[in-house]
Amino acid sequence: xxxxxxxxxIVFLDIEASGLGEGCYPIEVGLVHASxxxxxxxLIRPAVVWRDGGVWDDGAEDLHGIGQSxxxxxxxxxxxxxxxxNEALGGKAVFSDAPEFDRHWLDMLFExxxxxxxxxxxxxxxLIKGGPALVAVDAPIPAAAAEPSPPSRxxxxxxAMALALAFWKTLVVPESLILFKPPxx
Numbered sequence: 001x002x003x004x005x006x007x008x009x010i011v012f013l014d015i016e017a018s019g020l021g022e023g024c025y026p027i028e029v030g031l032v033h034a035s036x037x038x039x040x041x042x043l044i045r046p047a048v049v050w051r052d053g054g055v056w057d058d059g060a061e062d063l064h065g066i067g068q069s070x071x072x073x074x075x076x077x078x079x080x081x082x083x084x085x086n087e088a089l090g091g092k093a094v095f096s097d098a099p100e101f102d103r104h105w106l107d108m109l110f111e112x113x114x115x116x117x118x119x120x121x122x123x124x125x126x127l128i129k130g131g132p133a134l135v136a137v138d139a140p141i142p143a144a145a146a147e148p149s150p151p152s153r154x155x156x157x158x159x160a161m162a163l164a165l166a167f168w169k170t171l172v173v174p175e176s177l178i179l180f181k182p183p184x185x
Contacts, residue, residue, distance in 0.1 A: 004136040005127070010034035011092045012124065012167070014159035015105040016064045018046075019057025025050035026105035027066055029081060030156025031088060032164045035139035040088065041157035045075030047112045064154045082113045090118035097163055099123045124163055131170040 016028040030041035043066065046054065061067060076084070085106075096102040099121050110117050127134060153159060 005093045005134055006136050006138045008033075008035045008139045009091070009093045010127070010135070010167075011089055011094050012160040012163040013089070013094050013096050013102060013121065014098075014156045014163070015096075015102045016066065016154065016156045016159075017060065017101075017105055018050075019055055019060040020101070021055060021057065023053065023055035024057060024060075025054045026109055027071055027075075028064070028156040029085065029105075029109075030158070030160045031085075031094075032157065032160040034164050034167060037161070037164055039157040039161055040084075041155070041160075042081055042084065043071055043075040044081050044109070045071055045077055047078050049112070050108075066155075078109055078112045079115070082110055082115045082117075085109075086115065086118040092119060093122065093127075094119045095122050095124040095127050095163065095167075097124045097159075124167070128167060128170050135171065 011031050011033050013029070013031045015026050015030075017026050018024045025046055026044055027046070028041060028043050030039060032039035046068075056068060103121050106117060106121065153162065
């Protein structure tokens with residue numbers, strides 16, 4: 001028998017990077033909670049070793065629109081990002097659409113700190129294919145799940161939101177559970 005995952009424990013995560021090749025590094029992390037569709041993101045100020053020996057792909061920058069000077073000015077320290085991720089994701093069921101890449105970026109990030117990750121990354125494919133059979137609905141459903149508007153792409157929080165909205169499309173949710181329904185005309 002498959003163990004149900006509580007809706008309130010499901011979080012979607014995405015990471016943007018300086019590129020996808022050898023020597024690239026994480027530059028932004030974003031997450032969205034399935035039960036609330038509330039998200040968080042942080043730019044990551046590159047660790048010295050990443051900046052000195054890493055690769056910056058101008059094509060990747062064209063996609064996500066994040067420049068090196070923006071990371072220097074607005075990015076969080078690697079240690080602070082690791083702590084924030086552990087605080088937000090500890091004990092949660094964390095899903096990604098590209099776990100092989102995102103796990104690599106998370107490993108890089110946590111290796112730069114003395115902190116161990118307090119969560120494990122899973123493939124969103126498992127969750128979406130299992131749909132309602134895997135999820136215990138233990139929280140009110142956000143109205144935005146019923147009528148999603150597509151977010152912009154190639155920013156970490158927006159991509160995590162796209163995963164959350166794709167997840168909601170796989171669930172058949174009783175209308176009585178939807179919170180803050182829009183008024184009927």
